[in-house]
Amino acid sequence: MEGRIGPGLEVSMITLIVIGVIVVVLLFIIVGAYNRLVALSQKADQSFADIDVQLTQRRDLIPNLVETVKGYAGHERQTLDSVTQARAAAAGATSVQDKVHSENMLTAALGRLFAVAEAYPDLKANTNFLELQREISDIENKLAAARRFFNNAIAEFNAARQQFPTVAVAGLFGFGSNREFFDVGEGDRAAMNAAPPSVKF
Structure with missing residues (x-):
């Protein structure tokens, strides 16, 4: 047919x-x-950018803080120098791991600086010092929230990257490895615990 x-x-x-x-x-x-x-990668990048903004704001306050403390405790040269050096290292860090390490060292140095300030009642009563202390404390609180948000974004990305069918696609398009958390390592934790990192009196 x-x-x-x-x-x-x-x-x-x-x-x-x-x-x-x-x-x-x-x-x-x-x-x-x-x-x-x-x-998910963009979300993690945006979260890290939020952390970077807070870290930059904190670093910008440090020269004024060092100068204020120097006016009352200039002979505490080693402590002041360690803060300045830690700030420079933090400003030069590029990778997440380097930023984590250098910022934790800076937090430890600031903790030692504020511990030194305890011995100087006139410094503790200085209006400029109190305002800088308040601003740094406020930034620390924002940083803690930004780190939590970033780490949640990283956990979500890493989990998605390991799930099927995404795991089959991840390697093909450059998503082949887990991204790093903004976390305190054992060495950094020991350095930070050497002196109280809190900026509150």
């Missing part, structure tokens, strides 16, 4: 349609997984 498709051709067309549907579904899965990883 004319116009009739043979059984072999029918099977071939059905096979092609099935293959086409499978390819389209796979593309949707790959695109969806890729877009999810990109969105």
